Amino acid sequence: MIPVTKPFLPPKAEYDAYLHGIWERNWLTNNGPLVNELELKLKENLGIDQMLYVGNGTIALQIAIKALGLKGEIITTPFSYVATTSSIVWEGCTPVFVDILPDRLTIDPAMIEAAINPKTTAILATHIYGIPCEVARIQEIADKYGLKVIYDGAHAFGVKVNGKSIFEYGDISTCSFHATKLFHTIEGGAVFTKDPELLKRMSYLRNFGHDGPEKFNGVGVNGKNSEFHAAMGLSILPEMEEIKKKRKDQFQHYKKLLGGLKITYPETSNIENYNYSYFPILFSSEDQLLKSIKILQENGIGSRRYFYPGLNLLDYTSGCCPVSDDTSSRVLCLPIYHTLSKEEQIMIARLLLRVQNNPNL
Numbered sequence: 001m002i003p004v005t006k007p008f009l010p011p012k013a014e015y016d017a018y019l020h021g022i023w024e025r026n027w028l029t030n031n032g033p034l035v036n037e038l039e040l041k042l043k044e045n046l047g048i049d050q051m052l053y054v055g056n057g058t059i060a061l062q063i064a065i066k067a068l069g070l071k072g073e074i075i076t077t078p079f080s081y082v083a084t085t086s087s088i089v090w091e092g093c094t095p096v097f098v099d100i101l102p103d104r105l106t107i108d109p110a111m112i113e114a115a116i117n118p119k120t121t122a123i124l125a126t127h128i129y130g131i132p133c134e135v136a137r138i139q140e141i142a143d144k145y146g147l148k149v150i151y152d153g154a155h156a157f158g159v160k161v162n163g164k165s166i167f168e169y170g171d172i173s174t175c176s177f178h179a180t181k182l183f184h185t186i187e188g189g190a191v192f193t194k195d196p197e198l199l200k201r202m203s204y205l206r207n208f209g210h211d212g213p214e215k216f217n218g219v220g221v222n223g224k225n226s227e228f229h230a231a232m233g234l235s236i237l238p239e240m241e242e243i244k245k246k247r248k249d250q251f252q253h254y255k256k257l258l259g260g261l262k263i264t265y266p267e268t269s270n271i272e273n274y275n276y277s278y279f280p281i282l283f284s285s286e287d288q289l290l291k292s293i294k295i296l297q298e299n300g301i302g303s304r305r306y307f308y309p310g311l312n313l314l315d316y317t318s319g320c321c322p323v324s325d326d327t328s329s330r331v332l333c334l335p336i337y338h339t340l341s342k343e344e345q346i347m348i349a350r351l352l353l354r355v356q357n358n359p360n361l
């Protein structure tokens, strides 16, 4: 079986060494030394000043929305994972969907202004597959209308824009460190902001509002993460360059192998430190996509319709986004992970070509 993704596991001895320390200290959670060490090392690795490690990428989004005190309508992308939208609704706000750019698949800045009304308080956009949103144009619009900006950077670990970490953009950026992500801590996530006040507010929100053992600063939640999760991150972080290199090779190898296939790709050229976190392809039709999924499945190969259905089409949302609807009906992510072999990639490519060359399949 070839899965669509496989979590990276570090050399076991590395993790064991961290476990040894946990047993010695008997400190398992509540902002322990490994959580602090992970935050420090991530800041160093990403070249950023401020971040908080949290329980997952979804609670990161919810904390971001809460910290900014957002109410009313939030302009967002229909082409993302459901957590982008569900977090907005969970926090009592209304998602207003703006269509995506057909090449980069990120929110279309030219369409944002038309969606702004007196109830709009923010823009929440996703750097989908690690492809940066048009951050300068989005900030211009936000400044013009006094809106806050949150970026869902769940896929964007390590990516840069204009020489800076992508997580430096917007009022708050978030990331997911879920096991399926490029860098992971089994479950985990982060919030990033350059504003020290916002950081402080988010640190209260992450820990039930605690401001000392008997004092509370507002309503909080349990957004913390454990020493065991931090240990996994600390064991994986030194491997990141090797992981990215492998994925880049696989990405390029796929592109060569799939040269004869009538597909297109999201635009990923000119991205600084692009991270190759996914390998999405766009078929010419949904019919081709469904036939391809079937043949892959019959041969024990996983693939995922990341991201389908469009988030404007959920039973608790609405919105007209033809570019996103069309994209999500035709997009498929192929397997990409550190141990995927060249032979396995060849097999996947052959199967996809077989579908194209046999209209009767």
Ligand SMILES: Cc1ncc(COP(=O)(O)O)c(C=O)c1O
Residues within 6 Å of the ligand: 056, 057, 058, 059, 080, 081, 083, 084, 126, 152, 154, 155, 176, 177, 178, 188, 189
């Ligand atoms: C774009 C996007 N946002 C948010 C999330 C939620 O992250 P988590 O699974 O860590 O809660 C995910 C992934 O799962 C995602 O792909």
